[in-house]
Amino acid sequence: MIRKIAVVLALTLGAGACTKDFEEININPTAPSEVPLDYLLAQAQLQISGSAGDPGYKVWRGNFIYSGTIVQQLASVDDYYAGDKYTYNADNSGAYFADSYVNSVKSLADIISQASEDPADVNILSMARILKVLQMHIITDLYGDVPYSEAGKGFISQIYKPKYDPQQAIYMDMLKELDEAGAALNASAYVPTAADFVYKGDVSKWKKAANSLMLRLAMRMQKADPAAAQTWAKKAIDGGLMASNDDTFKFIHTEGSTASRNPNSYNLGIGRGLIKGDNFQWSKTLIDMMKARKDPRISIISQLANGDKTVANQKGLPNGLDKSSGPNGLVTKTGDGNIKNYSRPTDLMYDDDDPNILLTFAETKFLTAEAIERGWATAGTAKDAYEAGQKAAVTQLAAFDATAGVVSAADAQAYVTANPYPVAGTLANKLTQIHSEMFILTASTFNHYEGWSNWRRTGIPALTPTNYPGNLTGGVIPRRLIFPISELAVNEANYKEGVARMGKDDFLTRVWWDK
Amino acid sequence: MVLLLLSVCSMHSYAQEMTVTGKVTEEAGGEVAGVNVVVKGSSRGTTTNDKGEYSISVEKGKILTFSFIGFNSKEVTVGSESIINVSLTPEATALNEVVVTALGIKREKKALGYAVSELKGEELVQARSTNMANTLVGKVAGLNITSTATGPGGSTRITLRGNGSIDNNNQPLIIIDGIPIDNSNLGAAGMWGGGDRGDGISSLNPSEIESMSVLKGATAAALYGSRASNGAILVTTKGGKAGKGIGVEINSNITTDDLLITKFKDFQYEYGMGRNGVKPTTREEAMSSSSFGAKLDGSSVIQYDGVSRPYSAVKDNLTKFYKTGSTFNNSVALTGATENITYRLSLANMNNKGLIPDNTLDRQNYSLNVNGTLSKNLSILANVKYIKEKSHNRPRVSDSPGNANYTLVNMPTTLSVETMKQSMLDDRGYEQVWGDNIYVDNAYFAATQFQQDDNKDRFIVSFEPRYNFTDWLYAKARVGFDKYFYNYTAITPTGTPYQPLGGFDKNVQSFSEVNSELLFGINRKLVGDLNLNMLIAGNLMKQVVKQDYISGSSFNIPFFYDITNINPASRNASYNYIEKRINSVYGSAEFSYKSYAYVTVTGRNDWFSTLAPGKNSLFYPSIAGSFVLSEAIRLPSVISYAKLRGSWAKAGGDTNPYRLSLYYGLSGAHIGSPLAQINGSTVPYAGLQPLRSYTYELGLENRLFNNRLGLDFTYYDRQTKDDIVAASISGTSGFTSVLLNVGQISNRGVELMLNYDLIKNKNFTWDISYNLGYNKSNVVFLGDGLESIQVDNPRSQTAYVFQQVGQPFSLLKATSFVRDDQGRIVYNAQGLPLKGDLKPYGTGISPYTMGFTTNFRYKGVGLSVLFDGRFGGHLYSGTNALATRYGLSKESLVGRETGVVGEGVNEEGEINTVSVPATQYYENLYNFGEPFIYKSDFIKLRQVILDYSIPARVFGRSPFKGVSVSLVGRNLAILMKKTPNIDPESTYGNGNAQGYEFAGVPTTRSIGVNLNLKF
Structure with missing residues (x-):
């Protein structure tokens, strides 16, 4: 009996200590430890665009609620659209920052780390580096000094509290990255095609995009560091820029899952229904300007709530008003308090499968024109570049709709004629023309981040600030967004160092290039 | 036989x-x-x-x-x-009280070297709650029960002696008839909203419970190893009893629930809907959530539905919207015996209608307990429980989407919920947007058109043969499992303003935990007066969770809610398989000398599958001693009983599976290319080892004056080392947390129980009892150079829960005002307060808990009254923050006509004179957490039970053996609180971060009748 008990006891204890299959049990059977880099590259693009992660989250807050309304491309009588009235909503102000780092920046850091290990992945590596610049420049333009060199490296380098890099250093590194990545692209190595939602594996177009982005960044530094701006602008132009609307950098979206849908469209249409909900409209500043310039795009991008696209009937919404009948009410200031009578984006602009356009051939031409005027480039004339930009800008809306978005060559030429380049004018006259075009260009592609940044550098067009009661800036147009409060909670020392270097964490502090 | x-x-x-x-x-x-x-x-x-x-x-x-x-x-x-x-x-006397201890072993209380509190089932039956854990509040010193403001069927947070781990489970192990059950929450609200889908203990049927033993600390629960490092609650259900024929027990209970707070006392009823001091004049303008309009004048003013109504205050929205909830409980139990078998079969049915329209919860509990003697040495105990739970439209809380409670605390003064009811849908059947934030739904649309259905089928089964080799040696095997199948479907309806085409989410989940235990026990006299009681055992634990998720957005055909109607391209499906094992061997030896000296030594070793190979084993010893002074030496006659006890134990724990390395998530495809990204937002740690805790406790039990005065005092000290913590890190690292394995937390505290029999004679007894628990927690160490970590935050993102070195557990911090040297608030040039640092405002967990009970009994009539209170904690109130932001709170009345000139100074140090319009001033104030932090102290009249048992002699020869009726009130009154408008017990989560409420389901006052028949 005792022996039997001893045997059972020994088995019991033995079983307890038997842990040889524990290692295997603790491997997650439903999630892989490695995936093809193409898959990661594909997802990273959707994260930059804003459809993956929390669909439309950062786009709604960063692009529409703040950037678009601040720069008076959009307007809203809804107090939720805080940029319209320079009021502060902590959550919305910090959203673009908070969402990007944990999605796109994280993925890109991972791809760059993995792809660096194998020379065969040089094209994936280079695309990821270019994409990272695209993402990071939007972040730094919106907020100023931000985590950059240590960002996204929580797993790779165990950096849990990234430092805030000075924007100047970020710009210098981004330019270097574009230069190196553009040069490293190699058509004879492996090229991702299905996973490339921009150029379908066309390496030469990526090179042009890298140079065109380099030109954008170079011109952005025009005030802060003109010498470097000149050097990099020349390098970009010499390297080869986008040559037609076919080269425009845009993420292709489709109908289907939320990650596939255009994130701007998701907000305006199927996802949040902001247009049908009358949440925001085109700004009076924009519509008046387009009307004055006889812009053929107006009937493509603008309509009233009842679908009326007649140019004469288009009416932009003034910024800084509310829907009350009080002193700042829409009805008080305009006599027409019916929000349905104001222009808003047309349906064709927010189809699920519209592309998310982030860097255009037209912009490249306008910036080239400016570079030529500043004597930083010699290729061609500023007038030619400007006119090519105008034509490209008005005809590219076909990307939204292959029929209703088309502007004929004749209409495009008429637009050029109506808004001629002031060849004999002052530099200020010329820049006013160039950047008025940039203003309409960025508005008509929902690229409000770029619209706001370009306005901050150039001050064109001249905007009249609003001074809604209780705004945070005292009636001055904001120059940056306020960081998410969470950074104070989880990265206090670095956050404070970054803020101290810039001044204050408020709307009026100017980022480095905004002098 | x-x-x-x-x-x-x-x-x-x-x-x-x-x-x-x-x-x-x-x-x-x-x-x-x-x-x-x-x-x-x-x-x-x-x-x-x-x-x-x-x-x-x-x-x-x-x-x-x-x-x-x-x-x-x-x-x-x-x-x-x-x-x-x-x-x-x-x-x-109750000197030789017997209690159930670890592994279900009944022991004399005087032999124990640690604190155990036992509760009888009877009280739980009378004072029912839809979640049984709520009925334990105020009854056990050191037991901290936090109910959540999530409606019936929501979870509770139970902690004993503080929180030992920052990140891991801090709740005690729940064991039913020897089988550990899963008490995890099946879905909780977070900062983005959601609903609480209940936990394990909430599903139990109080009528089945014979007793509950609360093993307060690791020393009491040492034999359960890692899983009971936070103590354990042992539930013993009723078994069969031999008797004449079949015994029948019927229990019926009807309870109604009403609002405890029927009106927001600190809301303003002077200004109406609108902004900037003006009344709406158009329908568009009337689509406003704000109450910053004009002074109320009763004039006819247009509302969001185009109808004009008087511009006057609506004060009864709460009582109009929240209906009287009701709960019906009926149970029948049959007990009986044959020559070799005793059994008990019980059936219970519970139907609850919630406060919020359309919210229901139904539960059926079936239970069979059979005890058979198969041969002279072999007996078998079998226990089968089946619980079926079904809920419709569990309330959503916290953030606004689909959350009717949010709408109620945010809708304008002049808008009635009746209007919302009448004008809910437009002519397409879509929600009529009523405010300026599309994420705040019409309260009725949220309650009735959003659909959440869940059901759970749970089986708790144990099978326990026992074989006696000799009269001093036995073997017992126990195979038990807890399995449940859970099914959850949520519909975002067509016409939801922020998602017009609707959405569909389904979660099918199965949980299984199997424990196989083999135990040998020895019980014999050694020499003279020295006795040995020893056991040695092994257990294999296997836990598997399988989860299927199916979701999609955009229904092709409006209003038809099925997954087949979701655009195929936008359907998502995923599957998770989560397995975890713990192998254990353990043993205990108890020595007793005469009837006054006892020593128990235990040891257990656990091997964890979730930790790093080579670091996944942990041994926990414990030793406990008890010395009954009053039996060992002669004490003054005033002391009837005196006992000293002391114990020391090591415990520990593991974490969730799959945290050692990085994984990727595959997430569908986009135009032909598959998509993938890093899974999760926590940086993994390959070297995870067990966390450990060391606890000792000392106690004194005393009974004085012929046993009339009882006193039980405990001091304990619990130190956690190598805590496994997912520490918050900057999102700019790409991740939001990192696994650290070095945390240290200290919990020290005292527990005191006093009871006194004021009057005790044949017909009348009156006794009072008081219990007090105090726990001082301290975060000792988090990581090298790591001073604090952020744990959680509510939707406003202005208050945060931190764990910070040198501070108590769950430290509440919030965005503060900038103040000058004299403490004056500093304003910017526009007259708005400057945003300062996140400042600490104390712990969100009350360190003091207490309860006071008084019982009267005159013949068959008894009256029991329970008060309880909690002190020393703090709370951020999102509800009050919203009320200020939207102009509903009294505070927001200041400066309505003239503008607000904030009291304080400008950046130059001069007195601030800049006036800001009230609307913008208070909207901006929402960005600050400081003004909305309160002390969460309270005293409540928790429970009153009036019961009457009809004396047995009345029944004579009738089949009835006993009838008792009781009238029960729960949560009858808040006698003291510091939080305007809300009940301080209104948190929406039962996680480790405690200290904020946000638009939860209001607390209810319950009144019920209980009838118990035995024949």
Whole structure:
């Protein structure tokens, strides 16, 4: 009996200590430890665009609620659209920052780390580096000094509290990255095609995009560091820029899952229904300007709530008003308090499968024109570049709709004629023309981040600030967004160092290039 | 039928011997199992079986001693009768109280070296709650129960002696009849909203419960190892009892729930809907959530539906919207016995209608308990429970989407919920947008058009054969499992303003935990007065969770809610398989000397599958001693009983599976290319090792004045080392947390229980009792150079819960005002306060908990009143922050006409004179957490029970054996609180971060009647 008990006891204890299959049990059977880099590259693009992660989250807050309304491309009588009235909503102000780092920046850091290990992945590596610049420049333009060199490296380098890099250093590194990545692209190595939602594996177009982005960044530094701006602008132009609307950098979206849908469209249409909900409209500043310039795009991008696209009937919404009948009410200031009578984006602009356009051939031409005027480039004339930009800008809306978005060559030429380049004018006259075009260009592609940044550098067009009661800036147009409060909670020392270097964490502090 | 084995020592035979058999009963009539029957002056003895029967060989003229803990011993001289039936009388005092301890072992309380509190089932039955855990509030010193403001069926947070881990489970292990059950929350609200889908303990049927033992600390629960490092709650359900025929017990209970706070007392009713001091004049303008309009004048003003109504305050929105909830509980139990089998079968049905329209919760509990004696050495206990739970439209809380509660605390003064009811849909059947934030739904649309359905089928089964080798050696096997199948479907309806095409989410989940235990027990006298009680055992635990998720957005055909109607391209499906194992061996040895000195030593080793190979084993020893002074030495007669106890234990724990390395998530495809990204937002740690905790406790039990005054005092000290913490890191690292394995937390505290029998005579008794728990927590270490980590935050993102070195657990921090040297608030040039640092405002967990009970009994009538209170904690109130932001709070009245000139100074140090319009001033104030932090102290009249038992003699020869009726009130009044408008017990989450509320389901006052029939 005792022996039997001893045997059972020994088995019991033995079983307890038997842990040889524990290692295997603790491997997650439903999630892989490695995936093809193409898959990661594909997802990273959707994260930059804003459809993956929390669909439309950062786009709604960063692009529409703040950037678009601040720069008076959009307007809203809804107090939720805080940029319209320079009021502060902590959550919305910090959203673009908070969402990007944990999605796109994280993925890109991972791809760059993995792809660096194998020379065969040089094209994936280079695309990821270019994409990272695209993402990071939007972040730094919106907020100023931000985590950059240590960002996204929580797993790779165990950096849990990234430092805030000075924007100047970020710009210098981004330019270097574009230069190196553009040069490293190699058509004879492996090229991702299905996973490339921009150029379908066309390496030469990526090179042009890298140079065109380099030109954008170079011109952005025009005030802060003109010498470097000149050097990099020349390098970009010499390297080869986008040559037609076919080269425009845009993420292709489709109908289907939320990650596939255009994130701007998701907000305006199927996802949040902001247009049908009358949440925001085109700004009076924009519509008046387009009307004055006889812009053929107006009937493509603008309509009233009842679908009326007649140019004469288009009416932009003034910024800084509310829907009350009080002193700042829409009805008080305009006599027409019916929000349905104001222009808003047309349906064709927010189809699920519209592309998310982030860097255009037209912009490249306008910036080239400016570079030529500043004597930083010699290729061609500023007038030619400007006119090519105008034509490209008005005809590219076909990307939204292959029929209703088309502007004929004749209409495009008429637009050029109506808004001629002031060849004999002052530099200020010329820049006013160039950047008025940039203003309409960025508005008509929902690229409000770029619209706001370009306005901050150039001050064109001249905007009249609003001074809604209780705004945070005292009636001055904001120059940056306020960081998410969470950074104070989880990265206090670095956050404070970054803020101290810039001044204050408020709307009026100017980022480095905004002098 | 053959009875129990004769003792080994009695194998010889004597000429004069005879076999005596009989039955031992208690005075009240039931049989008593396990009674020691000993031939006095010899070592010969036996015990009674489950039916109270015994058989023993004895010489004529010898004396048989019958003894059992809790009863007076009885001696009977053996005559010529071969059948001796004995009736035992209970001991007059409760000195020899028996409690259920770890592994279900019943022990005399005086032998224990640690604190155990036992609760009887009866009280839980009368004062029912839809979540049983709520009925434990205020009854046990050191037991902290936090209910959530999530409606019926929501979860509770139970902690004993503070929180030992920052990130891991801090709740005690729940064990039902020896089977650990999963008490995890199946879905909780987070900062983005959601609903609470309940936990494990909430599903139990109080009528089935015989008793609950609360093992407060690791020393009490040492034998359970890692899983009970936060203590354990042992639930013993009722078993069968031998008796005449079949016993029937019927219990019926009806409870109604009403709002405890029927009106927001600190809301303003002077200004109406609108912004900037003006009334709306158009329908568009009337689509506003703000109450910053004009002064109320009763004039006719347009509302969001285009209808004009008087511009006057609506004060009864809460009582109009929240209906009276009701709960019906009915249970039937059959108990009975045959020669070899005792059994109990019970069925219970619970139907609850919630406060919020359309919210229901239904539960059926089926239970069968069978105890059979198969042969003279083999007996089997089998226990089967089936719980079916079904809920419709569990309330959503926290953030606004689909959350009716949010709408109620945010809708303008002049808007009535009646209007929302009338004008809910537009002519397409879509929600009529009523405010300026599309994420805040019409309250009725949120309550009735959003759909959440869940059901859970749960089986808790145990099978426990026991074999007695000798009278001092036995083996017991126990195979038990807890399995449930859970199904959840949520519909975002067509026409939801922020998602017009709707959405669909389905989660099918199965959980299974199987425990297989084999145990050997020895119980024998060593030498003289020294006894040994020893066991050695092993257990294999296997836990598997399988989860299927199916979701999609955009229904092709409006209003038809099925996954097949979702655009195929936008359907998502995923599957998770989560497995975890713990292998264990353990043993315990208890030595007792006479009846006053006891020492228990235990040891357990756990091997965890979730930790790093080579680091996944942990040994926990414990030692506990008890010394009954009053039996060892002669004490003054005023002291009836005095005992000292002390214990020390090591415990530990693991974490969730799959945290050692990085994984990727595949997430569909986009135009032909598959998509993938890093899974999760936590940086993994390959070297995870067990967290450890060391606890000691010292206690004193005293009874004075002829047992009338009882005192029980405990001091404990619990130190956690190597805590596994997912520490918050900057999102700019790409991740939001990192796994660290070095945390240290200290919890020290005292527990005090006092009771006093004020009056005790035959017809009238009056006693009072008081319990107090105080726990001082301190975060000692988090990581090298790591001073604090952020744990959680509510939707406003202005308050945060931190763990910070040198501070108590769950530190509440919030965005503060910038202040000058004199503490004055600093304003910017526009007159708005400057945003300062995140400042600490104290812990969100109340360190003091207390309860006071008084019981009266006159003949068959009893009255029991329970007060409880909590002190020392803090709360951020999102509800009050919203009320200020939207102009609903009284605070927002200041400066309505003139603008707000904030009291303080400008950046130059001069007195601030800049006036800001009220609308913008208060909207901006929402970005600050500081003004909305309150002390969460309260005293509540928690429970009153009035009961009447009809005396047995009334029934005479009728089949009835007992009838009792009770009238029960729960949460009757808040006698003291510091939070305007809300109940301080209104948190929406039961996680480790405690300290904020946000638009939860209002607290209810329940009144019920309970009827109990036995025949």
